[in-house]
Amino acid sequence: MLCRAKAPQRRGGKTLHNPLVDAFALSWPGAQNVRVNRQNSLDDVDYLLLGMLQEDATRSLNELGAAAGVSASAVQRRLVRLRAMNVIDSQVAVLDKAAVGIGFTAVTLVELVDDAEANHGAFREYARAEPQVQQCYAIVGQWDYVVVLVTADLAANRELSLRLFVESGLVRRYETLPTSEAVKYGLALPFPADPDGRETGTA
Structure with a gap:
């Protein structure tokens, strides 16, 4: 019916x-x-x-x-x-990094060997499948991607970078930028101004 x-x-x-x-x-x-x-x-x-x-x-x-x-x-x-409406996409728990053994965060800039669609698809699959890739964004400019890696320590980051960026054969060059301090960290979104021009806050 x-x-x-x-x-x-x-x-x-x-x-x-x-x-x-x-x-x-x-x-x-x-x-x-x-x-x-x-x-x-x-x-x-x-x-x-x-x-x-x-x-x-x-x-x-x-x-x-x-x-x-x-x-x-x-x-x-x-x-x-x-x-x-998919306004609320998901609800998750935010964990303390140190409490779960994450002591090293790095931002990595990545340039692929070429712009072939197959290479981009393969790299994105690698990134999505790797739990230690916390975030990955395709960007515009001299680099193709910016990737946020979270690992136990520097040695673990090197091992992960070797696997993702060297052994995969997809990356021409990459640059790792270790973070020294989390100044701001979160996923909260700002709200746009309403039709009357008034800025709507996040409560």
């Missing part, structure tokens, strides 16, 4: 969402893979909740609701919608 949900109605300039649809999205395993297109879908409460979750994703629905001035059930419905 095919069920058709009614499109969200608008009242007073605001979109009204069907809570039954949101509840279904929460229970449906594929909900996080669905992109819901809603014009002007994020309001101030959404931004406040997102900012708080970026700081601490373990906050309870009651705590989030108290800060945002809405009920816990309203928070739940909003989070269901934000996940269905």
Whole structure:
């Protein structure tokens, strides 16, 4: 049987969402893979909740609701919608590096042997498959990639670099820049200004 949900109605300039649809999205395993297109879908409460979750994703629905001035059930419905829209991409635990034996972080600049698509594809597969590659970005300029490596120590970094950048045969040259201190570290995103030109903070 095919069920058709009614499109969200608008009242007073605001979109009204069907809570039954949101509840279904929460229970449906594929909900996080669905992109819901809603014009002007994020309001101030959404931004406040997102900012708080970026700081601490373990906050309870009651705590989030108290800060945002809405009920816990309203928070739940909003989070269901934000996940269905892929605004909330994932929720993870941030670990202390030293506690898990990570004592060396390095930024590595990489230039491939050539621009063949196969070489880029192979290098990206290497990077994605290696747990000690924390981040990898394709960049524009004299280098092709910037890679963040996290290892136990300098010796482990050298071993990893040899395997990734020399033995693979994909890299023409690379330059390792060891870090001395983490001045700022995180994944929290800033929020753009709203339509009235007001900057929206991260809570």
